[in-house]
């Protein structure tokens with residue numbers, strides 16, 4: 459079991475999904491958000507999910523989803539994890555967890571230390587926080603933009619629940635990011651792509667090799 463585990467997010471083709479599994483990803487992420495270049499239809503999700511072995515967890519990424527979308531995506535993708543990447547309040551995260559019975563991750567959008575103030579409110583509501591870089595006001599996407607936040611903000615921070623680090627990671631910087639933050643689970647999307655939404659099997663392999671060596 460590697461010290462650092464990794465989620466490869468925003469997969470949408472069999473080849474790149476297979477590369478993530480072969481490279482040792484602990485989680486794969488499927489995005490259910492039509493504005494995203496990584497958005498997958500339910501049929502695509504079902505076909506991709508068939509390729510994922512049981513030891514790799516399947517995360518569905520959502521932005522302020524309603525229950526109907528969650529139900530359909532969970533059924534199609536056989537999801538293990540629901541990642542809420544919008545403005546979902548703790549009460550909504552808790553309701554999603556109770557209703558779905560799935561592990562729930564809540565993205566916390568970080569730019570300054572003030573953005574960490576809300577972390578504790580998700581204790582008992584979500585299972586894990588995903589610290590991700592806050593995207594610009596008015597941006598189409600609340601994640602998946604290859605943006606970093608100052609990783610030093612997490613130094614000495616008392617994490618209220620399990621957590622993962624995300625935002626602008628790649629094979630070249632993940633070692634520094636883990637060294638600064640102490641992350642044990644990292645998440646990447648843009649950093650393993652050749653263009654928005656186009657995952658690159660070599661970049662996936664390089665990222666997973668880099669995390670496995672930490």
Ligand SMILES: O=C(O)c1ccccc1NCC(=O)[C@H](O)[C@H](O)COP(=O)(O)O
Pocket residue numbers: 467468487489491494495496519520521543590599600601602603604605624625626627645646647648649
């Ligand atoms: O990836 C997307 O397109 C996306 C769209 C809308 C909400 C969340 C999205 N991604 C969530 C993730 O978990 C990404 O891996 C995370 O934001 C990091 O992305 P990146 O900075 O591109 O590595």
